Amino acid sequence: QSALTQPRSVSGSPGQSVTISCTGTNSDVGGYDYVSWYQHHPTKAPKLMIYDVDKRPSGVPDRFSGSKSGNTASLTISGLQAEDEADYYCCSYAGTYTRVFGTGTKVTVL
């Protein structure tokens, strides 16, 4: 159950797009279409942004989108806004009812 690999940080100016990668193996990301993404502001509860690779829960802006290719999933934030500055974690189902989180990425809005 090794953590999925994410870049430590990404940054962009308001209005720009940023993409966060999440790399696993064919036992987790590559093996299932159950990748989710969470936004986490320090001292707050994490928030579900994307589920099942590319689906958005109600209320999440369509600026957030997800995708997957092979063993790597990605979260793209288009039209970056100041309130998007937070930590982002991917999570993948890993079989036998277990799941694994990514190492986390800090998004900075310049």
Place this chain on the structure above:
Amino acid sequence: EVQLAESGGGLIQSGGSLRLSCAASGFSVSAKYMTWVRQAPGKGLEWVSIIYSAGDTYYADSVKGRFTISRDNSKNTVYLQMESLRAEDTAVYHCARGYSYSHDAFDFWGQGTVVTVSS
């Protein structure tokens, strides 16, 4: 309104035990899959345990044999019994609700309760 409120955290000596509670409101814990996720200081999120509506339970390798997840439907509360605690169990522990539209995603999270294990 959906709410999750964790409690039971605190300072405990290595080798000790602690029981965390996650009191839910606005939905029935028996109807959802519920999970515990922790975040050690300066680290990322780590999945700990899950209980499904049918009652089956699963654990991360790092806590298997030491932690037990359970629920009390009458109190609408999920628990995490932690035994043989180690310094590396020090973390903020969050409970979260399974998302109905997915096999594996969590749509509501609590603020967390802090567990500190002294060695």
